[in-house]
Amino acid sequence: MGVVTRSEPQTTPDPRKQLKAGRPARSRGATGTLYGVGAYGLWGMMPIYFTWLVPANSIEIVANRVVWSVVFCALIITVSRGWGKIGTAIKNRRIMGTLSVAGLLIAVNWLTYVFAVTTGHAIEASLGYFINPLVSVLIGVLVLKEKLRPLQWTAVGVGFAAVVVLTFSYGKLPWIALVLAFSFGSYGFVKNRVGGKVDAITSLSVETAVLTPLALAAMIIVTAMGQATLTGMGAGHFWLLASTGIVTAVPLLFFGASASRLSMTGIGLLQFMTPLIQFIMAITLLGEHMSYERWIGFAIVWVALAILIADMLLAHRRTSRIRKFAVA
Numbered sequence: 001m002g003v004v005t006r007s008e009p010q011t012t013p014d015p016r017k018q019l020k021a022g023r024p025a026r027s028r029g030a031t032g033t034l035y036g037v038g039a040y041g042l043w044g045m046m047p048i049y050f051t052w053l054v055p056a057n058s059i060e061i062v063a064n065r066v067v068w069s070v071v072f073c074a075l076i077i078t079v080s081r082g083w084g085k086i087g088t089a090i091k092n093r094r095i096m097g098t099l100s101v102a103g104l105l106i107a108v109n110w111l112t113y114v115f116a117v118t119t120g121h122a123i124e125a126s127l128g129y130f131i132n133p134l135v136s137v138l139i140g141v142l143v144l145k146e147k148l149r150p151l152q153w154t155a156v157g158v159g160f161a162a163v164v165v166l167t168f169s170y171g172k173l174p175w176i177a178l179v180l181a182f183s184f185g186s187y188g189f190v191k192n193r194v195g196g197k198v199d200a201i202t203s204l205s206v207e208t209a210v211l212t213p214l215a216l217a218a219m220i221i222v223t224a225m226g227q228a229t230l231t232g233m234g235a236g237h238f239w240l241l242a243s244t245g246i247v248t249a250v251p252l253l254f255f256g257a258s259a260s261r262l263s264m265t266g267i268g269l270l271q272f273m274t275p276l277i278q279f280i281m282a283i284t285l286l287g288e289h290m291s292y293e294r295w296i297g298f299a300i301v302w303v304a305l306a307i308l309i310a311d312m313l314l315a316h317r318r319t320s321r322i323r324k325f326a327v328a
Helices: 028-044 046-052 058-080 083-091 093-118 122-142 150-170 175-194 200-224 235-242 244-259 264-270 273-283 292-327
Strands: none
Touching: 028 046, 028 244, 028 264, 028 273, 046 093, 046 273, 058 083, 058 093, 058 200, 058 235, 058 244, 083 093, 083 200, 093 122, 093 175, 093 200, 122 150, 122 175, 122 273, 122 292, 150 292, 200 244, 235 244, 244 264, 264 292
16 A cells, blocks of 8 residues: 555646547546556455465565565666666655665565465454554654544544454454554655655665665575475466565556545545455455454444544535635
Protein backbone atom coordinates (compact mmCIF):
# COMPACT_ATOMS: atom_id res chain seq x y z
CA MET A 1 0.00 0.00 0.00
CA GLY A 2 0.96 3.64 -0.51
CA VAL A 3 0.82 6.90 1.38
CA VAL A 4 -2.00 9.37 0.75
CA THR A 5 -0.70 12.54 -0.86
CA ARG A 6 -2.30 15.76 -1.93
CA SER A 7 -3.71 15.75 -5.42
CA GLU A 8 -2.86 18.24 -8.11
CA PRO A 9 -5.51 20.80 -9.06
CA GLN A 10 -7.89 19.45 -11.64
CA THR A 11 -7.93 21.20 -14.97
CA THR A 12 -10.52 21.39 -17.71
CA PRO A 13 -9.73 18.92 -20.52
CA ASP A 14 -8.68 20.39 -23.84
CA PRO A 15 -11.64 19.97 -26.26
CA ARG A 16 -9.17 19.16 -29.05
CA LYS A 17 -8.05 16.13 -27.08
CA GLN A 18 -11.51 14.88 -26.20
CA LEU A 19 -11.63 12.40 -29.02
CA LYS A 20 -9.06 9.71 -29.49
CA ALA A 21 -9.53 6.64 -31.64
CA GLY A 22 -13.20 7.55 -32.04
CA ARG A 23 -13.95 7.51 -28.30
CA PRO A 24 -14.22 10.39 -25.80
CA ALA A 25 -11.19 10.74 -23.56
CA ARG A 26 -11.69 9.71 -19.95
CA SER A 27 -11.94 12.48 -17.42
CA ARG A 28 -9.05 13.09 -15.04
CA GLY A 29 -11.08 11.74 -12.13
CA ALA A 30 -12.13 8.57 -13.97
CA THR A 31 -8.56 7.86 -14.99
CA GLY A 32 -7.39 8.43 -11.42
CA THR A 33 -10.05 6.04 -10.15
CA LEU A 34 -8.93 3.34 -12.59
CA TYR A 35 -5.31 3.71 -11.48
CA GLY A 36 -6.43 3.62 -7.84
CA VAL A 37 -8.50 0.47 -8.35
CA GLY A 38 -5.49 -1.09 -10.08
CA ALA A 39 -3.14 -0.19 -7.20
CA TYR A 40 -5.37 -1.26 -4.33
CA GLY A 41 -6.62 -4.29 -6.26
CA LEU A 42 -3.08 -5.54 -6.83
CA TRP A 43 -2.19 -4.94 -3.18
CA GLY A 44 -5.32 -6.85 -2.20
CA MET A 45 -4.29 -9.91 -4.22
CA MET A 46 -0.82 -10.10 -2.61
CA PRO A 47 -1.78 -13.03 -0.31
CA ILE A 48 -2.22 -15.38 -3.26
CA TYR A 49 1.06 -14.28 -4.81
CA PHE A 50 3.06 -14.83 -1.62
CA THR A 51 1.60 -18.31 -1.07
CA TRP A 52 2.99 -19.21 -4.51
CA LEU A 53 6.49 -18.46 -3.20
CA VAL A 54 6.37 -21.19 -0.53
CA PRO A 55 8.55 -23.11 0.49
CA ALA A 56 10.62 -19.90 0.63
CA ASN A 57 10.33 -18.51 4.16
CA SER A 58 9.35 -14.93 4.98
CA ILE A 59 12.97 -13.77 5.43
CA GLU A 60 14.04 -15.05 2.02
CA ILE A 61 10.94 -13.61 0.33
CA VAL A 62 11.43 -10.14 1.82
CA ALA A 63 15.17 -10.18 1.09
CA ASN A 64 14.46 -11.02 -2.54
CA ARG A 65 11.73 -8.40 -2.63
CA VAL A 66 14.22 -5.73 -1.57
CA VAL A 67 17.00 -6.78 -3.97
CA TRP A 68 14.79 -7.27 -7.03
CA SER A 69 12.93 -4.02 -6.30
CA VAL A 70 16.26 -2.18 -6.47
CA VAL A 71 17.03 -3.86 -9.80
CA PHE A 72 13.62 -3.06 -11.27
CA CYS A 73 13.70 0.53 -10.00
CA ALA A 74 17.17 0.98 -11.53
CA LEU A 75 15.77 -0.09 -14.90
CA ILE A 76 12.85 2.34 -14.64
CA ILE A 77 15.13 5.20 -13.56
CA THR A 78 17.52 4.49 -16.41
CA VAL A 79 14.74 4.47 -19.01
CA SER A 80 13.12 7.61 -17.57
CA ARG A 81 16.49 9.31 -17.04
CA GLY A 82 15.75 9.88 -13.39
CA TRP A 83 19.22 9.41 -11.91
CA GLY A 84 19.42 13.15 -11.30
CA LYS A 85 16.52 12.88 -8.86
CA ILE A 86 18.28 10.03 -7.06
CA GLY A 87 21.42 12.16 -6.76
CA THR A 88 19.44 15.08 -5.38
CA ALA A 89 17.78 12.87 -2.76
CA ILE A 90 21.08 11.31 -1.69
CA LYS A 91 22.74 14.71 -1.25
CA ASN A 92 19.93 15.94 1.01
CA ARG A 93 20.64 14.59 4.51
CA ARG A 94 17.12 15.25 5.74
CA ILE A 95 15.54 13.35 2.86
CA MET A 96 18.04 10.48 3.16
CA GLY A 97 17.49 10.21 6.90
CA THR A 98 13.72 10.24 6.52
CA LEU A 99 13.70 7.66 3.72
CA SER A 100 16.11 5.44 5.66
CA VAL A 101 13.70 5.36 8.59
CA ALA A 102 10.84 4.75 6.15
CA GLY A 103 12.80 1.84 4.66
CA LEU A 104 13.23 0.19 8.06
CA LEU A 105 9.53 0.61 8.86
CA ILE A 106 8.40 -0.86 5.54
CA ALA A 107 10.81 -3.77 6.03
CA VAL A 108 9.11 -4.56 9.35
CA ASN A 109 5.73 -4.27 7.60
CA TRP A 110 6.73 -6.53 4.69
CA LEU A 111 8.31 -9.16 6.94
CA THR A 112 5.28 -9.30 9.24
CA TYR A 113 2.84 -9.41 6.33
CA VAL A 114 4.65 -12.18 4.43
CA PHE A 115 5.03 -14.19 7.65
CA ALA A 116 1.28 -13.83 8.30
CA VAL A 117 0.23 -14.89 4.81
CA THR A 118 2.61 -17.85 4.55
CA THR A 119 1.70 -19.21 7.99
CA GLY A 120 -2.09 -19.11 7.65
CA HIS A 121 -2.82 -15.72 9.25
CA ALA A 122 -4.00 -13.75 6.22
CA ILE A 123 -7.25 -12.83 8.00
CA GLU A 124 -5.33 -11.20 10.83
CA ALA A 125 -3.16 -9.44 8.25
CA SER A 126 -6.27 -7.95 6.63
CA LEU A 127 -7.38 -6.82 10.09
CA GLY A 128 -4.15 -4.83 10.36
CA TYR A 129 -4.97 -2.83 7.26
CA PHE A 130 -8.60 -2.39 8.32
CA ILE A 131 -7.49 -0.69 11.56
CA ASN A 132 -4.61 1.20 9.90
CA PRO A 133 -6.75 4.35 9.28
CA LEU A 134 -7.63 4.41 12.98
CA VAL A 135 -3.95 4.12 13.88
CA SER A 136 -3.15 7.00 11.52
CA VAL A 137 -5.71 9.14 13.34
CA LEU A 138 -4.20 8.11 16.68
CA ILE A 139 -0.69 9.04 15.49
CA GLY A 140 -2.03 12.44 14.50
CA VAL A 141 -3.26 12.98 18.06
CA LEU A 142 -0.22 11.64 19.91
CA VAL A 143 2.55 12.95 17.66
CA LEU A 144 1.15 15.96 15.82
CA LYS A 145 -1.16 17.04 18.66
CA GLU A 146 -4.08 17.24 16.25
CA LYS A 147 -7.58 17.87 17.60
CA LEU A 148 -10.06 15.22 16.62
CA ARG A 149 -13.66 15.82 15.66
CA PRO A 150 -16.33 14.00 17.71
CA LEU A 151 -16.91 11.33 15.06
CA GLN A 152 -13.18 10.64 14.86
CA TRP A 153 -13.01 10.14 18.63
CA THR A 154 -16.00 7.81 18.38
CA ALA A 155 -14.31 5.79 15.62
CA VAL A 156 -11.11 5.43 17.65
CA GLY A 157 -13.07 4.34 20.73
CA VAL A 158 -15.04 1.75 18.76
CA GLY A 159 -11.82 0.52 17.18
CA PHE A 160 -10.24 0.05 20.62
CA ALA A 161 -13.30 -1.96 21.70
CA ALA A 162 -12.85 -4.14 18.61
CA VAL A 163 -9.23 -4.90 19.55
CA VAL A 164 -10.39 -5.95 23.04
CA VAL A 165 -13.04 -8.27 21.59
CA LEU A 166 -10.56 -9.77 19.10
CA THR A 167 -8.00 -10.28 21.86
CA PHE A 168 -10.51 -12.50 23.68
CA SER A 169 -11.38 -14.19 20.39
CA TYR A 170 -7.78 -15.04 19.48
CA GLY A 171 -6.87 -15.82 23.08
CA LYS A 172 -4.00 -13.36 22.75
CA LEU A 173 -3.32 -9.86 21.53
CA PRO A 174 -3.66 -9.80 17.70
CA TRP A 175 -0.01 -8.78 17.40
CA ILE A 176 0.26 -9.38 13.66
CA ALA A 177 -2.58 -6.95 12.96
CA LEU A 178 -1.21 -4.37 15.40
CA VAL A 179 2.36 -4.56 14.06
CA LEU A 180 1.08 -4.16 10.50
CA ALA A 181 -1.19 -1.26 11.43
CA PHE A 182 1.39 0.65 13.48
CA SER A 183 4.32 -0.02 11.13
CA PHE A 184 2.38 1.13 8.08
CA GLY A 185 0.81 4.04 9.95
CA SER A 186 4.26 5.14 11.10
CA TYR A 187 5.59 4.64 7.58
CA GLY A 188 2.91 6.96 6.25
CA PHE A 189 3.71 9.55 8.90
CA VAL A 190 7.44 9.44 8.11
CA LYS A 191 6.85 9.64 4.35
CA ASN A 192 4.63 12.67 4.82
CA ARG A 193 7.62 14.43 6.38
CA VAL A 194 9.23 14.28 2.93
CA GLY A 195 6.08 15.60 1.26
CA GLY A 196 6.34 16.14 -2.47
CA LYS A 197 10.14 16.48 -2.54
CA VAL A 198 10.62 13.02 -4.08
CA ASP A 199 8.41 11.03 -6.42
CA ALA A 200 7.22 7.46 -5.80
CA ILE A 201 9.90 5.63 -7.77
CA THR A 202 12.74 7.71 -6.30
CA SER A 203 11.42 7.11 -2.81
CA LEU A 204 11.09 3.34 -3.31
CA SER A 205 14.57 3.21 -4.88
CA VAL A 206 16.24 4.95 -1.95
CA GLU A 207 14.30 3.00 0.67
CA THR A 208 15.15 -0.38 -0.85
CA ALA A 209 18.76 0.65 -1.59
CA VAL A 210 19.22 1.41 2.10
CA LEU A 211 17.88 -2.06 2.93
CA THR A 212 19.90 -3.89 0.27
CA PRO A 213 23.01 -4.63 2.43
CA LEU A 214 20.73 -6.17 5.08
CA ALA A 215 18.80 -8.10 2.41
CA LEU A 216 22.00 -9.50 0.86
CA ALA A 217 23.27 -10.51 4.32
CA ALA A 218 19.95 -12.27 4.99
CA MET A 219 20.17 -14.14 1.68
CA ILE A 220 23.72 -15.29 2.52
CA ILE A 221 22.64 -16.48 5.98
CA VAL A 222 19.59 -18.31 4.61
CA THR A 223 21.82 -19.98 2.01
CA ALA A 224 24.41 -20.96 4.64
CA MET A 225 21.64 -22.55 6.71
CA GLY A 226 20.52 -24.60 3.71
CA GLN A 227 17.10 -22.90 3.57
CA ALA A 228 17.51 -20.89 0.35
CA THR A 229 15.12 -21.78 -2.48
CA LEU A 230 15.95 -19.13 -5.10
CA THR A 231 18.05 -21.39 -7.33
CA GLY A 232 17.06 -24.81 -6.05
CA MET A 233 13.37 -25.06 -6.98
CA GLY A 234 13.47 -24.70 -10.74
CA ALA A 235 13.14 -21.81 -13.18
CA GLY A 236 9.48 -21.14 -12.34
CA HIS A 237 10.22 -20.55 -8.65
CA PHE A 238 13.27 -18.42 -9.51
CA TRP A 239 11.27 -16.09 -11.74
CA LEU A 240 8.43 -15.87 -9.23
CA LEU A 241 10.90 -14.64 -6.61
CA ALA A 242 12.58 -12.34 -9.13
CA SER A 243 9.20 -10.84 -10.02
CA THR A 244 8.81 -9.51 -6.47
CA GLY A 245 10.48 -6.32 -7.74
CA ILE A 246 7.78 -5.81 -10.38
CA VAL A 247 5.01 -6.78 -7.97
CA THR A 248 6.30 -4.18 -5.51
CA ALA A 249 6.85 -1.30 -7.93
CA VAL A 250 3.89 -1.53 -10.33
CA PRO A 251 1.05 -0.91 -7.81
CA LEU A 252 3.10 1.90 -6.28
CA LEU A 253 3.38 3.58 -9.68
CA PHE A 254 -0.37 3.10 -10.19
CA PHE A 255 -0.97 4.68 -6.80
CA GLY A 256 1.19 7.66 -7.70
CA ALA A 257 -0.76 8.16 -10.92
CA SER A 258 -4.04 7.91 -8.99
CA ALA A 259 -3.01 10.25 -6.17
CA SER A 260 -2.08 12.97 -8.67
CA ARG A 261 -5.59 12.88 -10.16
CA LEU A 262 -7.91 12.26 -7.20
CA SER A 263 -8.69 14.17 -4.03
CA MET A 264 -7.47 12.89 -0.67
CA THR A 265 -11.04 11.83 0.09
CA GLY A 266 -11.20 9.77 -3.10
CA ILE A 267 -7.91 8.03 -2.31
CA GLY A 268 -9.00 7.54 1.30
CA LEU A 269 -12.16 5.72 0.25
CA LEU A 270 -10.37 3.52 -2.28
CA GLN A 271 -7.82 2.32 0.28
CA PHE A 272 -10.42 0.13 1.97
CA MET A 273 -10.41 -2.08 -1.14
CA THR A 274 -7.12 -3.72 -0.14
CA PRO A 275 -8.05 -5.23 3.25
CA LEU A 276 -11.51 -6.15 1.96
CA ILE A 277 -10.03 -8.13 -0.94
CA GLN A 278 -7.45 -9.69 1.37
CA PHE A 279 -10.18 -10.70 3.81
CA ILE A 280 -12.38 -12.26 1.12
CA MET A 281 -9.45 -14.18 -0.37
CA ALA A 282 -8.38 -15.43 3.06
CA ILE A 283 -11.77 -16.98 3.88
CA THR A 284 -12.46 -18.30 0.36
CA LEU A 285 -9.33 -19.20 -1.63
CA LEU A 286 -7.01 -19.71 1.36
CA GLY A 287 -9.68 -21.44 3.46
CA GLU A 288 -8.92 -19.70 6.77
CA HIS A 289 -11.51 -20.11 9.52
CA MET A 290 -13.55 -17.28 11.02
CA SER A 291 -15.11 -18.07 14.38
CA TYR A 292 -18.32 -16.44 15.59
CA GLU A 293 -16.36 -14.30 18.04
CA ARG A 294 -14.00 -13.07 15.32
CA TRP A 295 -16.95 -12.10 13.12
CA ILE A 296 -18.18 -9.94 16.00
CA GLY A 297 -14.74 -8.33 16.38
CA PHE A 298 -14.43 -7.62 12.66
CA ALA A 299 -18.00 -6.25 12.59
CA ILE A 300 -17.05 -3.75 15.31
CA VAL A 301 -13.98 -2.72 13.28
CA TRP A 302 -16.19 -2.16 10.24
CA VAL A 303 -18.53 0.00 12.32
CA ALA A 304 -15.54 2.10 13.37
CA LEU A 305 -14.48 2.46 9.74
CA ALA A 306 -18.01 3.40 8.69
CA ILE A 307 -17.97 6.20 11.30
CA LEU A 308 -14.54 7.34 10.07
CA ILE A 309 -15.71 7.34 6.43
CA ALA A 310 -18.82 9.32 7.37
CA ASP A 311 -16.66 11.90 9.12
CA MET A 312 -14.34 12.03 6.11
CA LEU A 313 -17.22 12.69 3.71
CA LEU A 314 -18.81 15.31 5.96
CA ALA A 315 -15.47 17.12 6.35
CA HIS A 316 -14.94 17.02 2.59
CA ARG A 317 -18.41 18.46 2.00
CA ARG A 318 -17.82 21.29 4.47
CA THR A 319 -14.45 22.10 2.92
CA SER A 320 -15.97 22.13 -0.57
CA ARG A 321 -18.70 24.55 0.54
CA ILE A 322 -16.17 26.87 2.16
CA ARG A 323 -14.06 26.93 -1.00
CA LYS A 324 -17.14 27.52 -3.12
CA PHE A 325 -18.21 30.53 -1.06
CA ALA A 326 -14.63 31.83 -0.97
CA VAL A 327 -14.45 31.77 -4.77
CA ALA A 328 -17.89 33.36 -5.09
